[in-house]
Amino acid sequence: MPATHLPETRVADPAALLLATDAGERRGDMLYRRFGRSKEMVSAIGMGGFHLGKNALSDAEAVRLIHEGVDRGITFMDNCWDYNQGRSELRMGVALDQGGYRDRVFLMSKIDGRTKAEAARQIDTSLQRLRTDRIDLMQHHEILRFDDPDRVFAEGGAMEAFTEARQAGKIRYIGFTGHKDPRIHLQMLSVAAERGFSFDAVQMPLNVMDAHFRSFAHLVLPYLVENGIAVLGMKAFADSVLLKSHAPIEPEEYLHYALTLATSVVITGIESQRDLDQAFAATRDFTLLGQPQLAELLARSRPYAVDGKFELFKTSATFDGTAKNPDWLGEDVEGVTKLAPVME
Numbered sequence: 641m642p643a644t645h646l647p648e649t650r651v652a653d654p655a656a657l658l659l660a661t662d663a664g665e666r667r668g669d670m671l672y673r674r675f676g677r678s679k680e681m682v683s684a685i686g687m688g689g690f691h692l693g694k695n696a697l698s699d700a701e702a703v704r705l706i707h708e709g710v711d712r713g714i715t716f717m718d719n720c721w722d723y724n725q726g727r728s729e730l731r732m733g734v735a736l737d738q739g740g741y742r743d744r745v746f747l748m749s750k751i752d753g754r755t756k757a758e759a760a761r762q763i764d765t766s767l768q769r770l771r772t773d774r775i776d777l778m779q780h781h782e783i784l785r786f787d788d789p790d791r792v793f794a795e796g797g798a799m800e801a802f803t804e805a806r807q808a809g810k811i812r813y814i815g816f817t818g819h820k821d822p823r824i825h826l827q828m829l830s831v832a833a834e835r836g837f838s839f840d841a842v843q844m845p846l847n848v849m850d851a852h853f854r855s856f857a858h859l860v861l862p863y864l865v866e867n868g869i870a871v872l873g874m875k876a877f878a879d880s881v882l883l884k885s886h887a888p889i890e891p892e893e894y895l896h897y898a899l900t901l902a903t904s905v906v907i908t909g910i911e912s913q914r915d916l917d918q919a920f921a922a923t924r925d926f927t928l929l930g931q932p933q934l935a936e937l938l939a940r941s942r943p944y945a946v947d948g949k950f951e952l953f954k955t956s957a958t959f960d961g962t963a964k965n966p967d968w969l970g971e972d973v974e975g976v977t978k979l980a981p982v983m984e
Contacts, residue, residue: 654851654942655935658861658902660928669924670713673904675746676840677868678813682716682746682905685895685919686872689719689749691879691909693728706735709916710744718907719770720750720781721762722961722968729769737771747772748841750781750817751798752962754791758970759798763805777841778802778811782962783818789831792816796973799837815841819875819953820960822859829863839869845953846873846906847882848889848897849945851938854954857901870904878959879909881952885944889937895922897937900929 664671664684671684687709692702706717717736719729729749736742749766753759763778780792780802792798805811816828816839825844832839842864844856851857864871876898877883883891898906899922910916929937944950953959962968972980 654938655931657857658865659900660902663926663928668713669920671923671926675904676870680746683714684899684905685714685923686716686718686905686907687714688907688909689728689732690723691911692731693724694911697911699731702731703735705910705916706732707741710741712920715745716905717745717747721766722752726769729766733769733771742772746776748777749775750779752781752968753970754798755970755973756796756798756800759801763801763810767810774809775811777813777815779843780816783816783824783828784820784960786824786827789828793831793835794973795975813840815839815843817843819845821854822856825860838867841870841872843872843874845875846898846901846903847876848894848937848941849882849951852942852945853948853951861902865902871902873898873901873903873906875953876906876908878953882950885950887944888940891918892922893937896926896929899926900934
């Protein structure tokens, strides 16, 4: 017989969220917020690296957008070892290598390797592509599976490469990202705590639909804020998929929602002048949404959000790069291979 009293998985009040205490320090059209428990101040909007490497964008235009974004006030640069077969990092490296731009930004990238050897190789590749001797924040990318935390923290796992890279001055802060299920984020945080490790940053989806379905904002955000871990919001538009819902929500409102949460940075994809201007329009006159405004906005999003149809990163493999390219993760660590049964 099927269970008749299943546990409640929906939050009673989607608008009962942990919000920013202030909009941030304003300088021109941009706002700046503290990076977690550090003394660093970073732009409240981060420039997403994936979009900068798309085929539709030329090398020259990508460099121009990065330069204009920094000149207008964006300091947080997002990237990843696997974005567009490395083209995203290569383009950003060219841009930051010119005119002192590298010293004007907080540079973040991510790697996929789960073993110490593979992670170390990918970290060094990212440094070379980005034309820099240090990456401010390096993150374990796509923590999507419940065994990912165990692989990262295993003897001979990726965390050993991260800590050695930090000791060598190659990276400054350590974080992780994921988009599949908030419970996997909590597992990663739990495994880290068991080993006496505290992350500096965590990146996760924060958008107007997330509050209704397997919500990172409800389940993960409070822990991060309580422990001084920088909150990096992503997938405000989910590469335009959320806009395809035709929910009665304006693009600027998507960004205002994420900026109202207790985030350090909201990372958004920028692949055109329109996208860049939209990002600055969102911060230019931004004030935190009040509780009535927040509740009304989430009421508008609810009919499109409750089944996760448009949050494809949670409900499909569409956004799962490492699932489609398992070789990016590297082989199992030696301790696993010695124990594993022989498969014939």
